Amino acid sequence: MRDVMPGFGYRKIANDHAARLGEIVTPRGIIRTPAFMPVGTGATVKALYPEQVKAAGADILLANTYHLMLRPGAERIARLGGLHSFMRWDGPILTDSGGFQVMSLGKLRQISEEGVQFRSHVDGSRHMLTPERAIEIQCLLGADIQMQLDECIELPAERHEVERAMNLSIRWAERSRAAFESLAKPGQVLFSIVQGGTDEELRRRSVEALVAMDFPGYAVGGLAVGESHDIMLATLDGITTLLPDEKPRYLMGVGTPIDLIDSVARGIDMFDCVLPTRNGRHGLAFTWQGRLNLKNSCHADDASPLDAQSKCPAARDYSRAYLHHLIKSGEFLGSMLLSWANTAFYQELMTAMRSSIAEARFASWAEETKARLSRDNKI
Amino acid sequence: MRDVMPGFGYRKIANDHAARLGEIVTPRGIIRTPAFMPVGTGATVKALYPEQVKAAGADILLANTYHLMLRPGAERIARLGGLHSFMRWDGPILTDSGGFQVMSLGKLRQISEEGVQFRSHVDGSRHMLTPERAIEIQCLLGADIQMQLDECIELPAERHEVERAMNLSIRWAERSRAAFESLAKPGQVLFSIVQGGTDEELRRRSVEALVAMDFPGYAVGGLAVGESHDIMLATLDGITTLLPDEKPRYLMGVGTPIDLIDSVARGIDMFDCVLPTRNGRHGLAFTWQGRLNLKNSCHADDASPLDAQSKCPAARDYSRAYLHHLIKSGEFLGSMLLSWANTAFYQELMTAMRSSIAEARFASWAEETKARLSRDNKI
Numbered sequence: 001m002r003d004v005m006p007g008f009g010y011r012k013i014a015n016d017h018a019a020r021l022g023e024i025v026t027p028r029g030i031i032r033t034p035a036f037m038p039v040g041t042g043a044t045v046k047a048l049y050p051e052q053v054k055a056a057g058a059d060i061l062l063a064n065t066y067h068l069m070l071r072p073g074a075e076r077i078a079r080l081g082g083l084h085s086f087m088r089w090d091g092p093i094l095t096d097s098g099g100f101q102v103m104s105l106g107k108l109r110q111i112s113e114e115g116v117q118f119r120s121h122v123d124g125s126r127h128m129l130t131p132e133r134a135i136e137i138q139c140l141l142g143a144d145i146q147m148q149l150d151e152c153i154e155l156p157a158e159r160h161e162v163e164r165a166m167n168l169s170i171r172w173a174e175r176s177r178a179a180f181e182s183l184a185k186p187g188q189v190l191f192s193i194v195q196g197g198t199d200e201e202l203r204r205r206s207v208e209a210l211v212a213m214d215f216p217g218y219a220v221g222g223l224a225v226g227e228s229h230d231i232m233l234a235t236l237d238g239i240t241t242l243l244p245d246e247k248p249r250y251l252m253g254v255g256t257p258i259d260l261i262d263s264v265a266r267g268i269d270m271f272d273c274v275l276p277t278r279n280g281r282h283g284l285a286f287t288w289q290g291r292l293n294l295k296n297s298c299h300a301d302d303a304s305p306l307d308a309q310s311k312c313p314a315a316r317d318y319s320r321a322y323l324h325h326l327i328k329s330g331e332f333l334g335s336m337l338l339s340w341a342n343t344a345f346y347q348e349l350m351t352a353m354r355s356s357i358a359e360a361r362f363a364s365w366a367e368e369t370k371a372r373l374s375r376d377n378k379i
Numbered sequence: 380m381r382d383v384m385p386g387f388g389y390r391k392i393a394n395d396h397a398a399r400l401g402e403i404v405t406p407r408g409i410i411r412t413p414a415f416m417p418v419g420t421g422a423t424v425k426a427l428y429p430e431q432v433k434a435a436g437a438d439i440l441l442a443n444t445y446h447l448m449l450r451p452g453a454e455r456i457a458r459l460g461g462l463h464s465f466m467r468w469d470g471p472i473l474t475d476s477g478g479f480q481v482m483s484l485g486k487l488r489q490i491s492e493e494g495v496q497f498r499s500h501v502d503g504s505r506h507m508l509t510p511e512r513a514i515e516i517q518c519l520l521g522a523d524i525q526m527q528l529d530e531c532i533e534l535p536a537e538r539h540e541v542e543r544a545m546n547l548s549i550r551w552a553e554r555s556r557a558a559f560e561s562l563a564k565p566g567q568v569l570f571s572i573v574q575g576g577t578d579e580e581l582r583r584r585s586v587e588a589l590v591a592m593d594f595p596g597y598a599v600g601g602l603a604v605g606e607s608h609d610i611m612l613a614t615l616d617g618i619t620t621l622l623p624d625e626k627p628r629y630l631m632g633v634g635t636p637i638d639l640i641d642s643v644a645r646g647i648d649m650f651d652c653v654l655p656t657r658n659g660r661h662g663l664a665f666t667w668q669g670r671l672n673l674k675n676s677c678h679a680d681d682a683s684p685l686d687a688q689s690k691c692p693a694a695r696d697y698s699r700a701y702l703h704h705l706i707k708s709g710e711f712l713g714s715m716l717l718s719w720a721n722t723a724f725y726q727e728l729m730t731a732m733r734s735s736i737a738e739a740r741f742a743s744w745a746e747e748t749k750a751r752l753s754r755d756n757k758i
Contacts, residue, residue, distance in 0.1 A: 042704075042708045042710055043704065043705075044705060044710050044711075044712040046710065046712075047711035047712065047715070048712070049712070049715070071704065071707065071708055072679065072700070072704040076679065076680060076700075079680065080680065080682055080700050080701075081682070086698070086700070086701055086704075087701065088696065088697065300451065300455065301458060301459065303459055303460070317467065319459065319465070321451070321455075321465070322422070322467075324451075325421075325450065325451040325465075326421075326423060328450065329421045329450055331423050331425065332423075332425055332711065332714060333425075333426065333427070333428070335711060336426070336428070336711065336715065
């Protein structure tokens with residue numbers, strides 16, 4: 001395996017107990033870690049302009065292979081010059097393998113050793129996603145950080161089922177790597193994905209097998225899929241202590257601000273989640289004082305902004321009364337402003353984590369911040 | 380009547396046959412005419428940030444009294460400091476009287492000499508809109524240019540019905556003026572509305588009665604409500620020749636780019652219409668080459684932007700292929716970009732009209748431009 005890809009590298013700058021401050025160097029720019037990647041499912045971070053995502057402080061975006069392969073199609077994006085120019089994002093892009101979405105299709109998909117056969121949610125057409133095709137698509141998109149195809153099963157599940165999926169994911173990691181080595185461009189990298197549910201022994205075997213293959217980065221999949229927060233954290237403890245210190249670790253699809261803080265405390269470097277934009281569209285705002293529901297009528301006459309100290313215009317310049325009005329009226333601008341404010345808040349959160357690690361005060365910062373955030377104003 | 384309101388005035392700079400170049404001076408800034416006012420129905424120009432509306436070149440916005448009185452409520456907006464700060468627009472705002480929307484409610488409303496009783500489309504609650512209440516609401520909103528309550532009837536209609544509505548509108552103009560004089564702040568003005576359907580004689584009588592009352596501006600209502608383009612223009616001819624040269628003329632709720640050109644040719648100074656934003660949300664783009672339907676698959680592989688020469692980022696920087704993808708996928712960003720590009724196009728159109736009047740070449744510019752625009756690519 002190409003241990004150090006040309007143009008790609010992870011550098012740990014500092015650590016505070018298990019929490020890590022670092023940077024991932026890519027040909028398209030540096031990713032400050034711990035990093036939160038806004039999700040651009042269909043080649044757009046919903047309701048945001050790419051310039052707003054950048055200005056909010058995001059160094060890297062995530063895009064979804066499953067959605068893009070179906071619409072507008074990976075070959076089309078390749079013909080148009082790749083995903084970066086298509087969606088006007090010149091920073092690094094990480095793509096998932098499509099596996100997670102395909103697995104969620106339930107009866108619309110069938111798993112075999114070869115891959116996953118499924119029907120499109122858009123038009124019902126039949127598709128086959130194999131480890132090789134998942135890599136081919138990600139290369140057509142031009143993704144900087146690519147993900148192996150894996151099988152992510154919903155919890156709770158029988159242990160033998162979790163084990164079977166974990167072992168299949170290891171075999172798919174090998175096939176993904178082979179495909180990647182023949183298709184990828186210099187500077188692009190492939191991460192593998194640790195599976196094994198909440199079973200410590202299965203997770204350990206998954207980590208050992210993947211680390212033996214020496215990937216440039218490791219993702220943790222199959223968490224935050226139904227288990228409790230405490231079990232998620234315990235599982236994470238068992239994984240991150242086994243992962244090599246000199247490679248980035250990415251916890252897929254997680255999560256709330258408190259999930260992020262608790263996971264950084266356990267040595268996670270990268271996150272993605274739809275929460276900031278999805279919650280924004282539904283009228284929920286993340287702030288340093290906890291979560292606000294802008295639909296509630298207590299905001300109707302409140303002339304104060306979400307956060308007068310924020311650098312984000314959406315959080316700083318518009319009154320809660322106006323946001324309440326926009327959300328109640330179903331106006332586009334309500335979704336636009338709250339998605340923007342939440343995206344900026346998540347980046348502020350990552351910045352605060354990085355500072356507190358650099359200054360070796362992560363634990364106290366985390367305790368204080370979690371107390372503030374978990375107040376959850378319920379308003 | 381206060382003929383020249385403190386801080387408000389219209390100045391004609393030039394004319395080219397009937398087409399007029401001018402400016403309306405208000406305490407909140409100058410409105411270059413002919414002017415197109417983007418529509419901010421619910422205190423937001425749909426899917427645009429106020430900064431984008433301003434940067435597109437709009438000097439003034441329109442907001443709808445009917446929508447705002449129901450949600451969030453005029454008294455609430457007044458408590459919050461008025462509509463300008465509520466929606467973060469510091470330029471002039473024109474509000475309609477609410478009459479047009481209320482009249483469209485059909486069986487949900489009942490007209491009497493006193494006013495219009497109606498049920499809210501939001502929650503079914505009962506409301507009474509009188510000429511006095513319409514002015515009170517517009518003053519609570521803090522509108523710079525206010526409109527009298529009028530009765531706008533759908534065409535075709537019996538002549539005696541059109542005459543009745545026209546005469547009622549004249550009596551309401553008097554009552555509106557009396558209310559306005561007791562409630563308005565310096566610098567705010569009230570326009571009256573010419574009615575009379577497509578009947579030349581009725582329109583003439585409406586104009587004469589209103590001009591005798593000497594308003595600071597005159598609107599033309601009840602057009603583009605079902606009659607043909609030619610009849611609309613003939614009616615307009617009969618009206619604008621009777622209106623005083625030294626007052627601005629506003630054609631309400633109109634229209635397509637060609638409607639605007641033909642109306643400016645007849646001496647209209649101000650317009651408003653939801654077309655740029657509504658069409659944008661539905662995937663239709665206005666360009667100098669005619670109208671494009673971005674839903675059509677011919678755009679799926681087109682890497683060119685809507686208009687490489689535009690100063691608007693939405694028209695200049697994003698490919699048609701990307702816009703097609705966003706619209707087909709129902710992504711917010713598709714509506715955001717096309718609403719923005721269309722809003723900017725309408726302002727470019729007004730700028731081009733103003734230049735061609737200033738340079739006394741309006742007729743030839745109009746002929747050439749209408750030929751280009753009416754090609755309607757049907758793509």
